[in-house]
Amino acid sequence: MPIKATRTGIVLRPDPARVLYRPFDLGNSNRILKIIARVSSLTDDEVEVKLEEVIREFGGRHYRLERFFLNRFEQVKEHLLTDEPLLMERKLLLGAYFTMEYSLESAALFNPSMIWHPDQTNLPAGYKRFILSLRATGEGHISSISFRTGYVDKEGDIVLQKPSRHVTSPELIVSQQFKKDIFVKKLYELRLINSISEGILAGLSDEFTLPDLEAQVKRVMSQFRHNAEYDTITSGLLALARSNYEMHFDDDQSLDERCIFPYSPNETNGIEDARFVEFCDDDGKITYYATYTAYNGRVTFPQLLETTDFTHFSASTLNGAEVQNKGMALFPRKINGRYATLSRQDGENVYLMYSDDLYFWQTKELIAKPTYPWEYVQLGNCGSPIETEAGWLVLTHGVGPMRKYAIGAFLLDLNDPSKVIGRMSEPLLSPDANEREGYVPNVVYSCGGQVYQNKLIIPYAMSDYASSFATVNLDELLAELKAGQVVPQTVLNEVN
Structure with missing residues (x-):
């Protein structure tokens, strides 16, 4: 069974x-x-x-x-x-x-992502503290990122700590320095390079701030204001700068008092589905990244959030030919010297992408498509891959009849994650009678789990309204995955 x-x-x-x-x-x-x-x-x-x-x-x-x-x-x-x-x-x-x-969460608190807290001090033996990020939705269906904290005890039980009633958004840092060469590279991707943008950039230093850019736009106004493209180019330049920003919380605020609220032009209608991952670089440095979806009411934009301490954050645009759709999920380390991420550009299949630059993604490779009845509508990830001795464990979501969302899993080769070496034919978790009613009925969904004491912990949302946790024995799950039937890579390549 x-x-x-x-x-x-x-x-x-x-x-x-x-x-x-x-x-x-x-x-x-x-x-x-x-x-x-x-x-x-x-x-x-x-x-x-x-x-x-x-x-x-x-x-x-x-x-x-x-x-x-x-x-x-x-x-x-x-x-x-x-x-x-x-x-x-x-x-x-x-x-x-x-x-x-x-x-901020009057309508819903859902799509959780779980990572281990950077501070594991002052805990009893066998306990481990975690951070839970959630998509909070309030008036006007505006989504933001909210946080909760808790711990897993030595028995594997999950305890959530009661949050403070105080909630505050961060102070925005308008003096953030932009590197001109990277900024120009992003402008090329957005097709915003012409004589107007070149004229504006020519008056900026190799590093500049948003106020510097705003002042330079005003400076060249008389030169270009009769050009039909002036408003389009300048608004694009300023929108790009405002979509790459930094923010800071006061050190004496507890984590559950911090809320990342939409700020940039791309985020006017919300920040959705942050997938947090603890990333270990080649030199051992730990950075917490979260890929998320910015939504302006018409178009979705994949973006990246990063922090080392959950006090100071930076938000950046992601660029490149294959930065499309929703659901990018970074691997927790480089693979063969390159960044790697799962993605779903076409809305229904799972792809793997590699890049030498964290902020630019140009190519993709199809690795999994809807195969079983519970996922025939679409297949996607439910958070960043989890490294195990058996391979990269990937939680997935599949959509079946009546738009019912369920959570499953597959296993990727550690050294070559383009190879699916195990896959579940049936979901791990489907909405039951207590979970199927909500803002979007018949949905269970996660943005990332963790493994502790041989147990996979899956935080998950219930019908886009509330959130919960489920657990699975890791050894049993890996055994079933390795025994599962895998679609031959040659078949996938035929449709890539």
């Missing part, structure tokens, strides 16, 4: 009480002026009373709220009619009127 995953019974549901502050952007300068005028009509005493009321009602719900109010004031003060100095209380109150609460 085919092996099946064992459910733990843990359910991680969305919590609408976890709110963060966001800019309340009216998008109308006339309305902004009216609000400022109304606040300006208040006496100093009235301002003080109203501000105290706001702080009393919202201060305990947020981390450093007054700092954000002051930042919001700085962003709208250009609409003030005079340069007359304002009291700090009035600045803060004005900032409050242009701030809103956002319940």
